[in-house]
Amino acid sequence: MRLPSGTISSTTSSRISSDPSLQLLCYFADLDSLSLSLSLSLSLSLSLSLSLSVCVCVHWLQLTSLFLSSSLHRCGSISNSASLYLSDVMTQWPMY
Incomplete structure (x- = not known):
């Protein structure tokens, strides 16, 4: 049986809740996705401001x-x- 993406079967969920290393792995995976989305939004805002x-x-x-x-x-x-005014004045200036 194939599950739609985004759903976790009950056996997988119980395995994660019983295994601390899997819980830690899921925690860091959530942190990675959060940091990825933060870095993408930061780069987008920097690109827009630039x-x-x-x-x-x-x-x-x-x-x-x-x-x-x-x-x-x-x-x-x-x-x-x-310059036009000066040339007019100079031409009209009487020469002595």
Whole structure:
């Protein structure tokens, strides 16, 4: 007779309860599965936090580059306006 997975027959259960070494083995197997699930959840949370920080960093870099490019564009247009103004003033300046 084959048992569905996850069920323990009554003879196996009585053997485990009567044998201390099997009890210890089951205890450590439970600890192993607990530590495995904890390490998996920890690695998943670390992976998620790492990807979130990468996304934040990339977004910050995009915003910084956008700000710098708009600032440089403004500085360029101001310097162009200033040079045009100076050239107009110099051409209209009377020469003595």
